[in-house]
Amino acid sequence: MSEQELKALRVRIDSLDEKVLELISERARCAQEVARVKMASLAEGEVPVFYRPEREAQVLKRVMERNQGPLGNEEMARLFREIMSSCLALEQPLKVAYLGPEGTFTQAAAMKHFGHAVISKPMAAIDEVFREVAAGAVNFGVVPVENSTEGAVNHTLDSFLEHDMVICGEVELRIHHHLLVGENTKTDSISRIYSHAQSLAQCRKWLDAHYPNVERVAVSSNAEAAKRVKGEWNSAAIAGDMAAGLYGLTRLAEKIEDRPDNSTRFLMIGSQEVPPTGDDKTSIIVSMSNKPGALHELLVPFHDNGIDLTRIETRPSRSGKWTYVFFIDFVGHHRDPLVKSVLEKISQEAVALKVLGSYPKAVL
Numbered sequence: 134m135s136e137q138e139l140k141a142l143r144v145r146i147d148s149l150d151e152k153v154l155e156l157i158s159e160r161a162r163c164a165q166e167v168a169r170v171k172m173a174s175l176a177e178g179e180v181p182v183f184y185r186p187e188r189e190a191q192v193l194k195r196v197m198e199r200n201q202g203p204l205g206n207e208e209m210a211r212l213f214r215e216i217m218s219s220c221l222a223l224e225q226p227l228k229v230a231y232l233g234p235e236g237t238f239t240q241a242a243a244m245k246h247f248g249h250a251v252i253s254k255p256m257a258a259i260d261e262v263f264r265e266v267a268a269g270a271v272n273f274g275v276v277p278v279e280n281s282t283e284g285a286v287n288h289t290l291d292s293f294l295e296h297d298m299v300i301c302g303e304v305e306l307r308i309h310h311h312l313l314v315g316e317n318t319k320t321d322s323i324s325r326i327y328s329h330a331q332s333l334a335q336c337r338k339w340l341d342a343h344y345p346n347v348e349r350v351a352v353s354s355n356a357e358a359a360k361r362v363k364g365e366w367n368s369a370a371i372a373g374d375m376a377a378g379l380y381g382l383t384r385l386a387e388k389i390e391d392r393p394d395n396s397t398r399f400l401m402i403g404s405q406e407v408p409p410t411g412d413d414k415t416s417i418i419v420s421m422s423n424k425p426g427a428l429h430e431l432l433v434p435f436h437d438n439g440i441d442l443t444r445i446e447t448r449p450s451r452s453g454k455w456t457y458v459f460f461i462d463f464v465g466h467h468r469d470p471l472v473k474s475v476l477e478k479i480s481q482e483a484v485a486l487k488v489l490g491s492y493p494k495a496v497l
């Protein structure tokens with residue numbers, strides 16, 4: 134390519150950037166107008182709701198449907214995700230608590246869902262995220278709920294039994310683990326590998342093959358593991374990209390998870406009910422009386438009405454030994470007439486039924 138061609142293309146890019154800039158600014162001014170309209174139409178004592186997950190899902194889906202490349206759909210939606218995040222911040226900067234410390238996959242999930250223009254607050258434990266949301270110190274919380282290799286995150290399920298929380302969104306994240314070392318680490322004398330227990334389990338086979346005799350130490354998060362090895366000379370950590378970048382660690386081995394499709398699903402929790410989008414999921418907790426056939430009775434109405442169950446999890450209930458609660462996710466919104474009638478049928482048989490929330494299916 135000649136210098137002249139390159140110069141001409143850059144002039145074109147400059148002129149396109151000017152247009153993109155003007156359009157983004159116009160969009161941002163529009164969002165400010167939206168905020169004004171929301172404020173003006175409030176009834177007395179009503180609190181304005183600036184964040185609208187159902188609308189955000191619609192915007193992102195539209196972008197993906199209309200995109201004609203060459204950028205991929207996900208890439209394009211990611212760009213619009215950030216534009217919308219900044220527009221919302223003009224209306225009201227969202228405060229989001231997540232399972233920290235900084236650099237965790239939960240932080241990455243929070244950014245994927247809300248974009249980067251939020252005020253994010255790392256919490257030391259899942260229960261603390263719930264408490265922070267319940268106290269109204271933040272608008273939303275982000276917690277992991279299930280991993281494709283290791284199953285349910287029981288701390289999260291149990292926290293739903295203790296707190297009244299509304300689920301208002303979900304996000305799935307591909308989890309890639311790396312073996313990380315600090316600049317002082319002597320790589321031939323690693324005697325200890327730190328990580329979160331779930332991540333150690335997700336890399337069990339790789340560790341058995343490559344570091345069979347090295348002590349595996351479970352710590353509170355992958356980011357905490359990364360932080361520890363920074364100052365140690367004989368240890369390594371298993372953590373992801375964010376933690377590696379944050380603590381300036383080197384990747385001794387990349388993508389060491391046993392299953393290449395290793396993914397974690399995260400939930401956004403808050404107090405805001407989300408209206409239907411036409412492509413939603415609902416999460417409920419049900420406790421049934423301890424009698425034969427109880428689970429069958431619970432599942433039949435879903436089957437009879439063709440409602441697609443996406444997950445069922447059992448946890449010991451807090452109210453008695455050997456009694457259980459079921460966490461169920463299914464496709465549909467609790468305001469859909471069909472879902473409503475199924476929930477009514479179940480509540481006739483159940484000891485207790487609680488709708489944790491209906492929310493748009495993850496777009497990104």
Ligand SMILES: O=C(O)C(=O)C[C@]1(C(=O)O)C=C[C@@H](O)C=C1
Nearest residue numbers: 164167184185188189217220221
């Ligand atoms: O449509 C709205 O209600 C807006 O506030 C605008 C907007 C956007 O930028 O598109 C911003 C924030 C909301 O969460 C959803 C959408």
